Amino acid sequence: MAKEVWTDQDGRKYPIPVKQREGRSDSGGTVRAYLLNRAKPHLPPWLTVGGIGLAGGGSSLMWEGSAAAGVGLTLASVALTGVTWWAGRSTSAQRRLHSAITVAAGSTWFTAAALAGPFTGPLPDLFLMGGATLALSWNVRLVLRTPEAAGEDSDKGLLAKVGLARAQIGQPKVEPNKVTVPYALPAGEGTNQDVSKALPGLAAALDVPANAVRNRPDPDSAARGTFTIVPKDMLRDVIWYPGPSNPGGSIAEPIVIGVYEDGRELQLTIPDALHLLIMGMTGSGKTEGAIDVLCEVFSRRDVIGWLSDPKRGQDLGEAFAACDWVVDTPAGAEMMIEALKVVVPARQKWLGDHGYRSWEPAAAEQQNDPAHSCQKGRTCGCPGMPYLVAWFEEAANTLRATDDDVFTGIAQEARSAGAWLVISMQRASGYQISTDTRASLPASLCFGVEEKDAQFALPSEVLEAGANPGAWGNKRPGYNYLVAKGIDEELWSTPARTFRNDPVSLEWVAREFAPIRMGVDPVTAGAAASVAGRAYTDRMADQAPAEEEDDMQHEPSVDPEDVDIDPEAELPEAEQGDDAPIFGQEKGRKPKGEEARQLFEEALQEFERNGQMVVGPKDFHDWCEKHHLSRPWVSGQLKEAYKRGRVEDTGTTGRWRIVPALTPA
Structure with missing residues (x-):
């Protein structure tokens, strides 16, 4: 007993036993059997048409001319067509429509034949032409269905492998190296979170990287969204930093620090982005990304920078010359934080006095507009206030020396004061930075991290959409996700890569654009000096050693500690503890x-x-x-x-x- 495979109208395959005739080989005398086997899948539509014809003729003997039968058969036809449409809701739109039309046509002819007779008027012609057309349409549909067929049915088979068999697939949009496919889940049978959980399996089924398949939920529906599939990694090729994107422009205009996987520029508008958390493990390209940002910042005209660098210039030393204030010790970082606590309200007051609800480029110019005057009714002429970037590199060191919640108050208020807080660290876990502070840093630039650490830098909806910086670790330097206000949410889960950069570029920017960068304004400087004192006012003092001179000419004849001692004065009387201590007495x-x-x-x-x-x-x-x-x-x-x-x-x-x-x- 051999087995043949029979495919029904829905594409399902069934192994059926076929008894071979004795004395015949498989190759001899099998033409009729071959033709019969090939014709079997196409017979059901024709048998159905024939059955309707016989049933219509037989029914006319019972119901011909009956008004009551006409009403009943008409209602039955409508009901049968409606049931067919309802039952086809889980199939493709084409199959659902095809089935409904077939049932409607067949039931209509059957009703007419039962009431008027199968040979009345055009009914015989409609039966022969219409029935053959419908049967052939199903045959054509079957012929076009092949195991290699691509399109909606194959997509649904792929989704079935990952538990989304009943998901409805829309028309795919094919772009270079990118396919977007809308989907809809059956009502009450799944949510977009179920789709997010299925993404790794879908990527495996497509044989693409884990973060090459993403979904973007519809904000107006919990069961609809769009799949995005990027089969080829277009970020593998290194792109060197091409130079400032807008030299001499305002910091309010976007900065460009890399490219997305589809070739779009990786842009960030600093005043819109709120405060930024930069996170990435060692070797992930975090430092080069920082250099990209600083090169863009210090090539703009209306910005000043404060930098805390516990690594003492090992990575960002070339930026020191472009900064208004640099500290490189935990104590210095703590002092800078305290200064910010005073500087932020002072800047807010100045902006409010000059009629600015928040910082804008006009605030950096001399205030010659009566609408922005601190002296109502006339122009005040006050110096402008540049935008302030406060950058804390390797902030974990600073937080260990201070408090994990030390940035919270600053982050909550600094934006309205025209100040941008940047916290850079390898791992923003709850052990290093407080939950409140992390919540006050809504923008994040996340490079490769450990799988479990991604949640500290990226919102849950971005991770559910398929973002996975843990897939890179430190194997893809520069790869990142950028989440910030002002960026299309679709791009939040889209991989990008920062430019390859080096300190030479940063040194060139610091030197080349020094003439156009603004100096610190009196309000910021005065507030900082009121807290840091000489640590701020003497920040620019020349630290170079004095020229060497003849040591013999300047060698002091008296120890510096003894210069105030009068050699002629009598020695003071001895007090207890001045001599060697006696047992039981305190030393000194x-x-x-x-x-x-x-x-x-x-x-x-x-x-x-x-x-x-x-x-x-x-x-x-x-x-x-x-x-x-x-x-x-x-x-x-x-x-x-x-x-x-x-x-x-x-x-x-x-x-x-x-x-x-x-x-x-």
Whole structure:
């Protein structure tokens, strides 16, 4: 008993047993069997037409001329056509329409033949021509259905493999290296989240990378959306930074830092983008992406930059010359953060006084417009206020030295003050940065990361749409996803790649565009100096060593520590503890009262001279050992200094900001 495969009208295949005649080979005398087997799949439509003809003729003997039968048969025809249309909702639109037309035509002829007789008027001609046409249409449909057929049916078979068999597929749109296909899930039988879960399986079925298949949900429907399939990685070829996209332009105009996979420019409009989180593992191209952004920023005319770089210029040192203020220690970063807390409201007040709801390029110009004057009724002529970019590189170091929530308040208010906060770090987990701060950084530039870390940088809807930076890790330097306000949401889950860049470009930009970049405005400078004191006002001081001269001419004859000692004065009387300690006595002399408080004030002045404006008891460790005073005593003195206005509360437990002496900005 052999088995043949029979294909029905729906494309389903059935193995059926075929008994071979004894004494005949498979190759001999099988022409009739071959023709019969080939004709079998095409017989059902013709048998159906013949059956309708016989049924119509027989029914005329019973119901010919019956009005009641006419009403019943008409209602039955309409009902049967409607049921066919309803039952075909899970099939393709073409099959559903074809089936409904076939049923409607057959039931209409049957009703007419039963009431008037099969040989009345044009009924015989309609039966022969119409019946043959319908049967042939189903035969043609079957002939065109092949296992290799592409299109809607093959797409539905592919979706069936990933659990979306009942999904309806629309007309595909084919572009170079990109196919978009709209889909719709049956009502109540699935959501767009189910589609997101099926994307990895669909990518495997298509034999493309995991992030080559994405879906964009319809914002007005939980069951509709669009598949996007990009079969070839168009980002493999490195594109070197072509130079500033808008040299000398305003920072309010878009910057260009790379390309998307479809060739579109990777653009970011900074004032619209809100604050930015840059994240990527070691080797993912995060530093080159940062250089791209800084090259664009410092080639614009109306911007100043503050940079905190704990790596002390190892990667971004070429940007130092273009910045208004640079710090490279945890203490310096903490001081810059405290300065921002004062600078932001000062800038907000200036903008409000000049009639700006938020920063715009006109705010950077001299204020010669009476509509933007702080003196109502006449032009004020105030200097303009450039846009401020506050960049914290390797921010994890800063957060460890301060507090994981230290940026939250700044991020929530800085945008209206014309300030852009950039936090760059390898992993923005909850252990390193607070949830509130991360929520205040709605824009993100995410390079390759570990699979589990993508959730820290990208919104859930972007990940559900198919974005997967974990697929790159550090194997695709520069590959990224950019999520920011002002960018089409379709592009949020579209892979991009930043330009290949190097510090040479950054150094050239810093030098070449120095003449056109604005200097710091008096409001920002004054607010920063009120917090950082000499650490800000002396930031541009020449640090180069003095020229070497004859050491013998300048060698001091007295130790610098002894210059104030009068050699003729009598020695002071000995006090307890001045000599070697006796068992049970404290070693060395311990200052008390006003003397101890004076030493504490001198310590604050020393911190201020060294540029460390944020202090706490832990910073007095060596000082306490030297003067035999305890950290609790220092804590008490800091609280007393707060009452006197010598220090201010930073909002972080155990940290106080020194109020500097008034100095010119």
